[in-house]
Amino acid sequence: MEKRRSQVLAKLVELKLELETHRESLIIGDDTGNIKRIKYHEFVMQSARGTNVYCEVCLICGFRVHDKCIDQVQRQCVSTQIYKTDFSLSLQICPENSLRNQNFRCAECLANISFDEESDKIPRLCDYTGLFYCSRCHWNGK
Structure with a gap:
């Protein structure tokens, strides 16, 4: 159980760092016109020089999808649940x-x-x- 907890924690740290990288690129001005919004997800479309040219990552929840599949996303961003007034x-x-x-x-x-x-x-x-x-x-x- 402790090993699994460590793995989950490591993955959370990795995803948080990736999210911060994307947010920083938005603040600096990189990729600002390259955001695609689908089902409340906010994907920054990467260029060929990106760290992972195959998957796009939602800036809000970390959901990953291939750039070719982005228009078929069915899963709504979990952030919509968190910001509901009756969320618990x-x-x-x-x-x-x-x-x-x-x-x-x-x-x-x-x-x-x-x-x-x-x-x-x-x-x-x-x-x-x-x-x-x-x-x-x-x-x-x-």
Whole structure:
């Protein structure tokens, strides 16, 4: 458990540094005309000289997407939840839920998912929402 906590903390620090880099480039004036807003995400479109020319990163939440896939983003930026007037943190990790309650479908893209050995879409349980997702919509903290 302690090893996992250290990994999560290291990833948070890495993402925070990346976010600050993007914010600094905005303040300096780099890429200001290069922001693409989709579903409340704010992506700074990188040039070929960027650190990762394949993925764009939301300045607000850190969501990553390929530049070619950016117009197909379905996930709304989590910042919209935080700024709601009725927002409250759930201190209960992984609320009880079942895949049956979701009709054996991914909570985001609605693809069929199941624990069957023949299934190519194994459900992934989100520790925060308690909902099940396919591997395309939930990355198990990666």
